Amino acid sequence: MTRRVGIVGAGAAGVGAAYALATADADAEVTILEKSGGVGGRAATRRRRGCRYDHGANYVKNADGRTGALIPELGAEGLVDIEDPVWTFDADGEVSEGDEAENAPEKWTWTEGITQLGKRLLDRTDAEVRTRTRVETVAREGEGWTFSCVEGGEFGPFDAILLTPPAPQTAALLDMTHWDDDRLDDVRRAVDSVPYRTIETVVLHYPFREEFPWYGLVNADKDHEIGWLSREECKAGHVPEGESLFVAQMSPEWSAERYAEPVEEVAPAAAGLVAELLGDDRYRAPDWTDDQGWRLALPDEGVDEDAVRSTEDAGLYFAGDWVAGEGRVHRALWNGYDAGERIADGV
Ligand SMILES: Cc1cc2nc3c(=O)[nH]c(=O)nc-3n(C[C@H](O)[C@H](O)[C@H](O)COP(=O)(O)OP(=O)(O)OC[C@H]3O[C@@H](n4cnc5c(N)ncnc54)[C@H](O)[C@@H]3O)c2cc1C
Structure with missing residues (x-):
């Protein structure tokens, strides 16, 4: 049966998760909701007066074997x-x-800038990406999760959702989450404490x-x-x-x-x-x-990982540099990828 997956945020973690779901060949229908006008999150590029500049993350470092294997695989053309x-x-x-x-x-x-990372990963998926769509509330109704957005749309129901905004923004979303479960308070407190x-x-x-x-x-x-x-x-x-x-x-x-x-x-x-x-x-x-x-x-620190993993069996997942414990593109990417693999496995 096709699993419906809703991802909040098209930064490295969100696209990493979508890429993992595609790579695992999971029978999943993936929707990414992103509040800004493009993909990449803090791995951001701007164009002005004939120049291009990466004004968030400067580069992705070949920091480990899997990053070293993945980046060249996304195409040699334009890789700097x-x-x-x-x-x-x-x-x-x-x-x-x-x-x-x-x-x-x-x-x-x-x-063409560091935003290529997100674009090239998404090109290898069938994920639907909705930009300029800011998730405002989350609800668990019956067997599925739903999102409502500032712009007025409703999305879902999803079997699994993955929240990837920076921790304070994820905590704000959890404040606006309707889910009658004791774990919600604990996870919200843990997420809110990341400096x-x-x-x-x-x-x-x-x-x-x-x-x-x-x-x-x-x-x-x-x-x-x-x-x-x-x-x-x-x-x-x-x-x-x-x-x-x-x-x-x-x-x-x-x-x-x-x-x-x-x-x-x-x-x-x-x-x-x-x-x-x-x-x-x-x-x-x-x-x-x-x-x-x-x-x-x-x-400045990572979140208590046990707290954010405690809701996964209910289909509520978290990923991002703050879950990985370090503000680095490759850490966010693989944190999202690993979450995507767990979603694919239905863990
Ligand atoms: C100035 C600066 C320099 C850096 N330099 C480097 C570097 O050189 N190398 C390096 O490896 N790392 C660097 N980093 C860190 C790196 O950019 C981050 O660790 C990484 O990009 C985080 O990815 P993420 O997916 O966890 O979060 P994000 O990239 O923040 O993605 C989260 C996404 O969620 C979206 N979002 C938030 N709230 C909502 C909502 N309610 N609804 C819908 N969408 C929402 C956001 O718009 C965003 O696109 C730098 C960061 C900064 C700020």
């Missing part, structure tokens, strides 16, 4: 291995060469390009106002010749303080810090800028 290394800097802005072992595994994105940090991404474009020995700089002692700085021109297909585009991810403290400020205020402040770090005043004056505040950027 960022060969330049990541170096480090400290609170005083002292730049040092990065760790060779840290830099050894491939850092992957695509010429997050905020990151303000500032994009700085310059009409010139300089050579540097690094692709990215990471603040190793976590005591600088810039947490990460990288050059999108090191990714084929992202920045036209002769131009440069920096992605600056500001420290959690700086980001939390300035989260609500408009780009006209955060960009000059970030550009000043970048110019100081690079010791070059030209970087104070980008010719255009952009920003993205990621309020729920990264989970």
Whole structure:
């Protein structure tokens, strides 16, 4: 009998689950509901003025055997291995060469941006993806789960549902869940307790390009106002010749303080810090800028896994980087994939 599966969120975890259901050849009809206009979640790409930039996750690292096997399998065309290394800097802005072992595994994105990960995985499934569809309430009625959406639609009934929004958003959904079962309160409490940090991404474009020995700089002692700085021109297909585009991810403290400020205020402040770090005043004056505040950027801890697994026999599943315990694309992807396999097995 065909199992109906409803997934909330088309980030790495949600599409990973859909991919697992397709790979397992499960007799499942999969619907993904996504509140934004596209797929990928925090693995996000934007296009502007002839440039493309990954303003959330910068790349997927070849961190383990299964990631290393999967990514090339999704097609060599457009796959980018960022060969330049990541170096480090400290609170005083002292730049040092990065760790060779840290830099050894491939850092992957695509010429069309990191959203290709979600798109290519979904191409290998029959999942129906409904974008601009924000799930507002969840209900268990009779034998099935249903969703109602802010836009007015009702979806379901589903035999199994998988919730993948960041933990605080999943907790909010659980607040709006009608299910007469004692486990609901416990799971909601566990999900709600996952702490997050905020990151303000500032994009700085310059009409010139300089050579540097690094692709990215990471603040190793976590005591600088810039947490990460990288050059999108090191990714084929992202920045036209002769131009440069920096992605600056500001420290959690700086980001939390300035989260609500408009780009006209955060960009000059970030550009000043970048110019100081690079010791070059030209970087104070980008010719255009952009920003993205990621309020729920990264989970600082994982959820109590027993609590979120306790509802699976009732068809309620959870996945995401916060379930895996680390804010990394590959961790979210495989966490979703594993949940998809369990759904396929009907566990
Ligand atoms: C600035 C930044 C830099 C990062 N850099 C890296 C990096 O270089 N490498 C790396 O591996 N990782 C990086 N990460 C972490 C990585 O992006 C995440 O760990 C990963 O993408 C999380 O995937 P996910 O599927 O768990 O969640 P998400 O990507 O957040 O997906 C959840 C989805 O659910 C949707 N959603 C939420 N609520 C609802 C609702 N009510 N109804 C419908 N849809 C809903 C959201 O729109 C979203 O698309 C970075 C993250 C940030 C923010």
